[in-house]
Amino acid sequence: MATSKFCSRLRNVTRLSITNSGSIFPAVAPSTIRHAGIGRTHFTYAPESPPTNSGDTQEMNMFKAINNGLALSMEADESAVFFGEDVAFGGVFRCSMGLQERFGKDRVFNTPLCEQGIVGFGIGIANMGSTAIAEIQFADYIFPAFDQLVNEAAKMRYRSGGDYDCGKLTVRAPCGAVGHGGLYHSQSPEAYFAHTPGLKVVVPRGPIKAKGLLMSCVAEPDPCIIFEPKILYRAAVEEVPIGRYVTEIGKAEIVRKGTDVTLVGWGTQVHVLIEVANLVEEKLGVSCEVIDLVTILPWDVDAVSQSVKKTGRLIIAHEAPLTCGFGSEIAATIQESCFLSLEAPIQRVTGWDTPFPHIFEPFYLPDKWRCFDAVKNIVNY
Amino acid sequence: MVTQQCLQFVHYSSSSTCVVVLASSWSHEIHTPLHCFSLYLQLYHSFTQLRLSNWNCLHLVMRVTWAKKIFNQFSAQCLIHKGNFTTSATFGPSNPKFPIISNNFTDELKFTNATSYGSIPIYRILGSATEDEAMANIELEEAKYIKMYKDMVTITVMDKILYESQRQGRISFYMTNSGEETVQIGTAAALSLNDVVYAQYREAGVLLWRGFKLKQFMNQCYGNCEDIGKGKQMPVHYGSKELNFVTISSPLTTQLPQAVGAAYALKLAHSDRCVAVYFGEGAASEGDAHAAFNFAATLDCPVIFICRNNGYAISTPAREQYKGDGIAAKGPAYGINTIRVDGNDIFAVHNATRAAKEWTLANGKPVLIEAMSYRIGHHSTSDDSSAYRSVSEIAEWEKLQPIARFRQCLEKYGLWSEEQEKEFVSSIKKQILSDFAAAEKNVKPNWKEVFTDVYYNMPDHIKKQSEAMAKHVDQYKEHYPVELYKQQ
Numbered sequence: 001m002a003t004s005k006f007c008s009r010l011r012n013v014t015r016l017s018i019t020n021s022g023s024i025f026p027a028v029a030p031s032t033i034r035h036a037g038i039g040r041t042h043f044t045y046a047p048e049s050p051p052t053n054s055g056d057t058q059e060m061n062m063f064k065a066i067n068n069g070l071a072l073s074m075e076a077d078e079s080a081v082f083f084g085e086d087v088a089f090g091g092v093f094r095c096s097m098g099l100q101e102r103f104g105k106d107r108v109f110n111t112p113l114c115e116q117g118i119v120g121f122g123i124g125i126a127n128m129g130s131t132a133i134a135e136i137q138f139a140d141y142i143f144p145a146f147d148q149l150v151n152e153a154a155k156m157r158y159r160s161g162g163d164y165d166c167g168k169l170t171v172r173a174p175c176g177a178v179g180h181g182g183l184y185h186s187q188s189p190e191a192y193f194a195h196t197p198g199l200k201v202v203v204p205r206g207p208i209k210a211k212g213l214l215m216s217c218v219a220e221p222d223p224c225i226i227f228e229p230k231i232l233y234r235a236a237v238e239e240v241p242i243g244r245y246v247t248e249i250g251k252a253e254i255v256r257k258g259t260d261v262t263l264v265g266w267g268t269q270v271h272v273l274i275e276v277a278n279l280v281e282e283k284l285g286v287s288c289e290v291i292d293l294v295t296i297l298p299w300d301v302d303a304v305s306q307s308v309k310k311t312g313r314l315i316i317a318h319e320a321p322l323t324c325g326f327g328s329e330i331a332a333t334i335q336e337s338c339f340l341s342l343e344a345p346i347q348r349v350t351g352w353d354t355p356f357p358h359i360f361e362p363f364y365l366p367d368k369w370r371c372f373d374a375v376k377n378i379v380n381y
Numbered sequence: 382m383v384t385q386q387c388l389q390f391v392h393y394s395s396s397s398t399c400v401v402v403l404a405s406s407w408s409h410e411i412h413t414p415l416h417c418f419s420l421y422l423q424l425y426h427s428f429t430q431l432r433l434s435n436w437n438c439l440h441l442v443m444r445v446t447w448a449k450k451i452f453n454q455f456s457a458q459c460l461i462h463k464g465n466f467t468t469s470a471t472f473g474p475s476n477p478k479f480p481i482i483s484n485n486f487t488d489e490l491k492f493t494n495a496t497s498y499g500s501i502p503i504y505r506i507l508g509s510a511t512e513d514e515a516m517a518n519i520e521l522e523e524a525k526y527i528k529m530y531k532d533m534v535t536i537t538v539m540d541k542i543l544y545e546s547q548r549q550g551r552i553s554f555y556m557t558n559s560g561e562e563t564v565q566i567g568t569a570a571a572l573s574l575n576d577v578v579y580a581q582y583r584e585a586g587v588l589l590w591r592g593f594k595l596k597q598f599m600n601q602c603y604g605n606c607e608d609i610g611k612g613k614q615m616p617v618h619y620g621s622k623e624l625n626f627v628t629i630s631s632p633l634t635t636q637l638p639q640a641v642g643a644a645y646a647l648k649l650a651h652s653d654r655c656v657a658v659y660f661g662e663g664a665a666s667e668g669d670a671h672a673a674f675n676f677a678a679t680l681d682c683p684v685i686f687i688c689r690n691n692g693y694a695i696s697t698p699a700r701e702q703y704k705g706d707g708i709a710a711k712g713p714a715y716g717i718n719t720i721r722v723d724g725n726d727i728f729a730v731h732n733a734t735r736a737a738k739e740w741t742l743a744n745g746k747p748v749l750i751e752a753m754s755y756r757i758g759h760h761s762t763s764d765d766s767s768a769y770r771s772v773s774e775i776a777e778w779e780k781l782q783p784i785a786r787f788r789q790c791l792e793k794y795g796l797w798s799e800e801q802e803k804e805f806v807s808s809i810k811k812q813i814l815s816d817f818a819a820a821e822k823n824v825k826p827n828w829k830e831v832f833t834d835v836y837y838n839m840p841d842h843i844k845k846q847s848e849a850m851a852k853h854v855d856q857y858k859e860h861y862p863v864e865l866y867k868q869q
Contacts, residue, residue, distance in 0.1 A: 086696045089769040110697045112666035113633065141632060144668060180553035182615035184631035323842070352831060352846050358553075359604035359612030360831040362862055363850060369857045 041179060041231070042367045043271040047238045048208045048255075054241035063233040065207035065240045066095045066172075069214040070133065072244055074103050077131050080218070081107045084118055084135030084172075092137060093174055093233045119145035119171060123153050123223075126166035131218060139175035139227055140184045146192070153223040154198030167221035172214070174230035175203070176268055177319055177365055181230075182358030188267070188320040188351075190227055194297045194329065200224040200249055201296040205270040207238040209294065212247025220249055229267040252300035254307065258289035261313040261375055264304055264330060266293040269317050269366065276371040283372075286379050296326055304330065305337045312343035313378045317366045322350040344381035349374045495705040503753055504733055505723040507786065515728045519794050528590075529570050529727065530791055533562040533784050535809050536586045539595065540758070542813050543602060547616075547762040551821060552602045554616045558585050560757030563783040564689050566590055567730030568750070571738055572657055577625045577647070579640040579658040581633070582617055583689065587659070591624040595813055599820035606826040606867045611834070634664040637673030637686070641747075644677070644684035648745055655683040655741045657734075662751075663694025665708050674715040677747035685737045686717070686749040689724065691756035696769040712749035724754030725783040728790075755781075825866045828854070 050057045060068065074080045082099060088110040090097035100108040111118050115136055122132035136142045142149075149171070157165040177186050193201050200222050204210035210228060217224035255270060256277050263273040270292045277288035289307050293299055308314045314334055316327035327348040334346060349366040357364055478484055506515045519526050540557040547555040558565060565586030572578070578587055585598065597609065601619050604612030610620060610628060620628025627643075630636065640658030647654045664670060665688060677684050688708045692699050699707075712719025718740060722733045730752055737748040755778040759766045766775075791797035832839065832847040839847070854861050 085694070088701075089696045092695060092763075110701045112702050113663040113694050113697065114666045114668060116668050117666070143632075180615065182618075182631075183613065185615070322846070352850070353843055354831055354835045355613070357613045357831050358615050359825050360828055363828045363831050363854070367860075369860045370853060373853060373857070 041235070042177070042362070042365050043268060044275050045206075045232075045236050046255075046271050046274040047236070048206050050239035051208065051241060051245070054245050055243045056241070057239040058242050059237060060207050060211075060240040061234050062204070062207045062210050062228070062236045063094045063097075065211040065238070066214055066228070067097055067099070068240065068242065069211040069245075070096065070099060071102065073131070073133065073215055073218045074099070074107060076244070077218075079129070080131035080133060081109075081125060082133045082135070083109050083111050083121070085111060085113055085137045087135055091135065093230060095135070095172075095233075115141055115143075115145040116148055119148035119153065119169075122169045122171065123148060123156070123166045126168040126223070127156075127164060129168065131168045131170075132166075133170045133172070133218060136171060136173040138185055138230075139173040139189050140187045142171075142173050142189060145171075149193065149199065149223075149225070150196050154196045156198075157222075158198060165221070166223050168218075169223040170214070170217040170220075171223070171225045173225065173227055174233070175227040176229040176231060177356070177361060178231045179361065180358065181356070183355045185230075186319075186356040186361070188227065188318065190266075190296045190318075191320055191324055191326045191329075193225055194299075194326050196297075198223070199297060201227070202249060202294060203227045203229070203267040203296060204232075204247075204294075205229070205267055205292050206232060206236045207240045208245075209247055209292075211240055212245050213249070213294070215244060216246040216249050219246065224249070227267070231268055247294065250295045250298050250300060252294055252303035253292045254289060254303070255292050256288065256290040258287040258311065260287045260311055261315060261378055262289045262291060262304065262307040262311045263371070263375075264291045264293055264314065264316045264327075265318060266296065267319075269319060272366070272368050272371060273317060276368050276375065279368065279372055280375045284376060284379070286375060288375065293330075299326075299330070301333055301337065304334060308334050308338040309341045312341050314338075314342075314346045315349060315371065315374050315378060316346070317349040317371055317374075319351050319365060321353045322348060323353050325350050344378045347374045347378055495710065498706070500706050501709045501719065501721045501751075503721050503723050504729050505726050506728040506732065507723075507726045512728075515732070516790060516794065519790065519796065523796055525570060526791065527796060529566050529731075530784075530787055530797065531805060531809075532586060532589050533566050533727075533787065534806060535589060535595075535813075536562050536565070537784065538806065538809050539585070539598065539813050542810075542817060543598075543616075544758075544762065546602075546817065552616050554762055555602065556583055556617045556761045557758035558583055560755045560778065561689055561691055561724070562586050563727050563787070564687070564724040564730055564752040564754050567727045568657065568659075568687050568734040568752070571731055571734035573654070575625060575652075575654050576738070577627065577640075577643055577654065577656045579627045579636040579643070579656065580619075580629055581636065581660050581664060581689075582629050582631070583661070583691075584659050585617070585619070588619050588621065588624065588626050591621075591626060593619065593621055593624060593626070594816075596816040596820060597621070599813075599816050600823070603820045603823065604825060605820055605823035607820075607823060608826070611826045611830045613830070613834075634660060634667035634669040634673075636660070637664075637669050638676060640686075641673050641677045641680070641682045641684050644682035644747075645680055648681070648683050653742060655685060655738060657685045657687055659687045659689060661694060662688060662690040662692075662699050662708050663697065663702055665711070666694075666702055674711060674717060674747075674749070678716040681746050683741040683745050684747045685734065685741055686712075686747065687734070688749070688751045689754055690751055691724075691754045693756050693760070693766075693770070695760045695764060696766070698770075707751060709749065709751035712751075717747050717749045719749040719751070721751045721753065724752035725781045725786075727783065727787045827869060828861075828863065828866045 070082055074082065082096060086092050087096045087108065088100050096108060118134050118136065122134040125132035136145065153166050153169055175188050190201055190203060193199050200220060202213045202217065202224065204213050213226055217226055256274055258277060263277060265273045273290045277290050280286040280288060289311055291304060291307060316330050318325055318327055327350055331346040331348060349371050351364055351366060476484060506512055536558050540559060543555045544557050546552050561583060565584050569587040569590035574591055580587060600607040601610060602616040610618065618629040620626055637658055637660060640656045644656040647656065690708055694702055709719050709721040720733050723729050733750055737750055741748050757775060757779060788797060829847055832843050835843060854863065
């Protein structure tokens with residue numbers, strides 16, 4: 001929905017450039033310019049090391065890694081089609097650049113501006129045994145397709161006794177904070193879909209994961225949703241395997257080993273947590289284990305439980321609001337599986353229970369100082 | 382014999398009434414299928430000679446019914462009729478009436494599509510025979526037309542400044558209106574202030590016309606402490622209850638069914654007000670558009686749907702957005718009074734909206750206006766349209782210069798001059814820059830506004846979160862840009 005659709009290409013907008021030559025503006029010293037949200041990123045990107053035994057790698061940012069994953073998936077499967085709003089010219093985040101030229105207009109195409117149409121259409125393609133990769137331009141606009149995803153895609157196998165399915169459907173949608181997206185270009189709606197048996201939901205934290213998860217989701221025999229943190233499309237750069245590469249769905253990754261506190265996050269928040277882990281080690285002498293959950297549904301209970309049994313403390317952080325955020329599910333499950341190991345109540349550091357505000361983004365996000373404070377509190381409990 | 386009798390009927394049928402010739406009574410004259418076909422050809426040939434062969438007016442259908450034994454017993458029915466036939470008495474028991482549609486039957490197997498009708502014409506005044514008549518009204522309503530012109534110019538100047546300000550990183554985002562000023566102002570000027578507007582996001586001119594101050598635009602784009610929306614939304618998401626302009630939401634088309642509901646409420650309250658709702662041709666593809674059209678028609682709502690068909694939904698050209706005869710053609714299908722108008726002709730847009738408003742209020746029913754336009758600028762500051770359209774295409778549309786044409790009309794009637802132009806542009810630029818500087822200097826609202834307006838009364842859980850954040854910011858104040866926000 002649509003369209004929707006304001007930050008079509010978020011480039012040059014996080015950079016502050018003052019050029020007064022030939023400007024209609026009077027000369028203004030940069031210090032007088034007040035733009036709380038602009039030019040500020042709330043995290044430091046921590047690149048993932050290139051995977052071993054995955055062949056040659058190439059430096060790619062996240063949109064290029066996704067583009068590469070899409071191309072390989074379509075090359076390997078002649079039935080695969082990729083579609084969505086504005087994807088033909090390369091997509092508003094440039095993920096489909098060159099794909100229409102390469103695979104033709106029958107396989108890579110624009111759809112009318114209608115999210116429920118996009119997902120329903122994708123389900124139909126998957127019903128026929130073909131591979132459908134659909135793009136919803138912003139996760140904030142996925143809601144018109146909620147019915148198709150929740151009542152149709154998720155329940156098709158169940159309601160037909162396994163006769164029909166739409167496992168060949170993959171939906172991609174950019175999510176998360178971007179510095180200036182406001183209410184409708186910043187949301188992280190993973191918890192809504194995590195409440196839906198039948199769907200698989202994943203969130204990459206960078207280019208390697210984005211490609212691996214995309215290729216896994218396309219191959220997965222269940223309908224999958226990939227929420228891609230849009231702030232990482234350009235900013236995140238890694239050495240990405242150039243050949244076929246998959247990331248196991250349902251498997252969390254320990255990205256930093258530690259002994260005192262377990263920090264769980266996904267997407268952009270993983271980078272916040274890595275920074276926090278370094279910070280608390282330096283300032284408080286606390287050792288944190290950082291886990292990238294990678295898959296929201298079905299999530300890796302064992303990985304988190306094992307870590308919490310070791311550390312005795314768990315902090316979950318996500319950008320989405322607190323109430324019924326996916327952190328609630330993790331907290332409830334871990335208190336049950338690790339009750340006797342817990343040294344302190346499980347904490348959640350999240351976006352507040354409000355819509356995502358434009359100019360107040362620095363006060364809304366579960367940034368490193370809020371996470372830092374949570375670590376401080378949990379070790380002092 | 383049959384041919385002659387049939388033709389007589391044709392001659393008698395000069396009116397639009399259906400003529401049915403039953404050839405069954407002459408079936409003894411038709412002995413073989415070949416004979417039957419030859420009769421068909423004869424009749425068709427005769428009609429052609431009589432210049433009655435227009436397929437839309439006159440159809441000749443030969444129906445041949447074969448009996449149980451082929452060639453032994455058959456009867457032929459020659460049906461000659463204009464358009465459709467409604468009677469069923471001749472053919473057996475009468476049909477109960479199908480709901481809503483008229484019971485027009487045809488025995489012609491034919492699919493209907495966009496080419497079955499002529500395209501809905503584009504209403505245009507400039508360059509037409511009625512141009513002079515329309516121009517005469519300019520003098521009668523001088524003040525209005527001058528304000529219309531000034532507002533159109535203001536929007537272009539404001540766009541230039543705010544677009545550049547985004548490029549410099551002063552505001553986070555902007556969307557220009559270029560190419561669509563005529564649609565915005567032409568429609569806005571036909572509405573009353575107490576009519577309610579639901580806009581999409583490219584209708585700054587509508588709001589300007591209604592009295593939104595330049596500084597209010599700037600305050601919203603900066604999200605400063607004087608922004609009505611308290612800095613919560615991205616730039617260009619204006620709103621003003623005072624001006625009956627419902628606050629803009631980014632998700633597309635959601636405003637359409639809401640506008641219909643608002644119109645219903647106004648009608649129920651006997652308020653003599655209507656609702657105008659704006660949307661693009663891309664937005665018309667969303668499910669909400671269908672819901673809105675259908676609700677408006679079935680529930681008789683005084684709402685004017687104003688489609689700004691600017692040719693593009695971000696990069697997607699209209700030809701990939703819909704088929705058939707555009708957005709306007711959807712109107713009659715839903716039972717909505719519809720007009721397609723030249724969005725570059727201020728007089729046509731204005732006249733059409735004025736008529737739409739009168740009609741919607743008089744009849745308590747919806748109207749659809751499809752204003753054909755072109756998005757001269759990029760979709761937004763996040764877009765670079767050179768990636769999907771040519772410079773020459775844009776240049777082609779820029780030639781139209783609707784604002785300049787409007788100015789020429791005003792000058793022709795002595796209502797505007799070169800001097801006035803210079804003076805106005807310079808003063809409006811000065812004012813915008815000064816309001817812009819003031820908005821830029823102003824602080825953001827107090828950061829605790831994060832937690833307000835979620836509910837009417839703040840529930841305890843949000844209150845606790847607000848308190849927790851206040852404590853945190855106090856403790857870690859060096860890490861938060863509190864100096865940019867208004868203190869308590």
